Amino acid sequence: MTNKSDNIIEVKHIKISFAEKTVIKDLSFEVKRGEIFGLLGSNGSGKTTTIRALLGLYRQDKGELLINGKAFEPNDNIRIGYLPEERGLYKKENVFDVMMYFARLKNLENPKEWIMNYLKRVGLEEFAKTKINKLSQGMQQKVQLGVCVMNDPELLILDEPTKGFDPVNRRLLMEIIEEQHKKGCTIIMITHYMDEVERLCDNILLLKNGVARAQGPVKDVRKKFDNKSLDQIFVDIYGEEDHE
C-alpha cells in the first residue's frame, strides 16, 4: 500500500475523448515525489493529451488527475515548470521583458537577478535586450527552458524537451534537469530518446492506444521484456502498429 503523501501525481482511470475519437481509454499511474518519470509512447499515443489534462488544459471524460491530491489550478501553491511540446515566446518582445513577465506571473522573488544570472549561465547575457525573433532557434530554446525552471519548480514537466535541440543545448538541458532533480524536484519527461530514459528515469510508463502497455521501474520493465534494451522494447511494442 503506497502512502498517499509520497505521490505528487495520481492519475486514476481517466478517459479522454475528442469528438468521436477516444485518445485515452483507461489510464492510471502514480508519480512519486522526487523521482524522474518517463512517459513514453509513439506519436499520437496520448502522452501530451495526458499531460495537458493533468495541467487542466484538457478536460477528462472520466477519472481523476491529481497533483498534490487535487486537480491542478495555476494559482495553487505548488511550483510547476512546464516545457510544452508546442512552445514559443512573444517574438516581438525582447528576452528580458518576456522572462520578466513570466517571472512576475510565477511570483519570483528578485526576478531581475535570477534572469541575469540565468542568461549569463547560458551565454545570452548580451542578448537580454534582443527581440526573441532575432535569436536563433537554439537561443530561443534556452530562454524557454529558463522560463520553465525559473520558479525552482517542485514538479517539472518536460514534453519532448530535447526536440530540435543541438548537442550543446541538449547537454545544457540535461545538466539543468539533473540539477533540478538533485534539489528534490519531481520530473516527468516525455521523450523518444531511450538513452535519456535509461540514464535519467526511475519509473516509466509505455502508453499505447490510450492504455498503459507497461509501467514501473526501468529495470522491471526491461525484465518483463526479456531484458531487452528500451530501444528494442519500444520497437517491439510500437513496431506492431506498422504491421496492423
Add this chain to the structure above:
Amino acid sequence: MSRIKEVIRFEVVRSLKKPSFWIAAVLIPVGFALYIGFAALVGYNAGEAMEAGTNTTDLKLGYYDESEYLKQTKFVNADEKEQTLEAQESKDAGIAAVKDKKIDVFYYIGKDFAESKKVEIYTKPDNASITDDYSAPIRNLLATTAATNVDAIDFAVITNAVDYEMTTFDAKDNHEIDASEKVKEIIGPGIALVCFYILMVVLGNRLTAAMVEEKENRISELLLTSIKPVDFIIGKIISLMIVGIIQLIVLVVPMLILYKLGQNGNVFPDWLQISFDFVSIAQYMLMLIISYFLFTAMSVIIGVISPTAKDANSYSGVMAIMVILPIFFINVFMPNGTSTLTYVLSYFPPSAPIALMLRGVFGNLPTWEFWLGLADIAVFGLLAARLATYIYCKNAIEFTAKINFKKLFGTPRKSWKK
C-alpha cells in the same frame, strides 16, 4: 488579482512601446495641427478672403469709365484705408500704363455698360496667381454708385443685404429653439461618433491580433500553468481597454488644445467657432467608453475562436460591417425618418453604438433612450466578455483548427470556473 495586474502591465507597456501605436495615435492630431499651422501661416480665412479679394493697399489703381456711370472714385479697401482710382485718358492708355508698370490695376467700363454689365480688369502682377482677385475696389465703387441711384430698401433687397432672422418653435412644447444650443447638443455625440470610428479603424485589427498572438506563437501552454485562463483573458480585456483609452486621450487632448489655440488665433471659419456643453460631452464620452468595451469584447471573441490572425481578420470584417451598418441607413436616424429599423439598429448590440450616436447627432435621441441604449451596450459588452472568457477557457490551446462549437459548449473543467 496580482497575476491579472501583471498581464495588464505587460500588455499595456508593450503596446505603448510600439512605434505603430504612436504613429496611429498622433497621425490625426498632427494632421489637425498641420491644418491650423498652415492656416495661421498664410493668414488664410476663406470667408474673409472671398469677400475682400486681393489686398490693394500697396497698389496703384486706374480706371476709364466711358459710360460715366461711376459717381465717385474713393473707396475703403480691405485694410480699411481710403484709396482712390486714378482716371486714365482712354482704354488703350490705361492698358499701356499697366504694361509699363505705371499703374498696377486698370478698370475699364465700356460705353455699353448698361447692356453688357461688364467691367474689364487689366493687371500685370510680378507673380501671377489664379487666386488674385482685383475686382473688390470696382465692385465697391459700383455698389456705392448704385446705392445713390435707388431707394435704400430696394438696394438692400436687390443686393441681398436684408437680414433674415428665423425663430423655430419646438414641435412638442412650443419653446423657442436656440440654434446655437442645437449646435452645442450635436458636439457630444459628434465627438463620440468620430472617436469611436477612429478607435475602430486604428485598433480594430490590433484587438483581434492581440488575442491570437498567444496561439500563433504557441505561448498559451507556457502561460496557462502560471495563470488561470479566466484571469488571463480578464487581464487582456482590461489592458486592451486601457490601450484604447490612452489612444483616445492621445487623440483628443492635443486636438482640444490645438482647437483652443486655433480658436484664440481666430484661424477657423465661423462654423468651427463652437461653445461646448460639457454635460452632453461627458454623457457621450461614457457611451464611447462603454461602446469601445463592447467592441473590445466582440473582438476578443473573434480572437479566441480563431486559430490565426488571418482567420480572425475574416471574422473582423463581418463584425465591422455590423458595427457600421447604421451609416448605410442614415436617414432612419433623422427626426422625420424614424421607423422600426431605427429601433432595431439602436438596440442590436453591434450596431447600437453608432446608431445611438447618430440619433444624438440628429437630435433624435430622448434622454431615456440614451440611458436605455447605454445599458443595452453595457449588458451585451459584459455578456460578450463573459462568452469570450468561456470560449478561451475551452479553446486556449487549439492552435490549428477552427472552433468546434459542439465541443465548445460541453462542461468546462471545474478548476476554470470562476
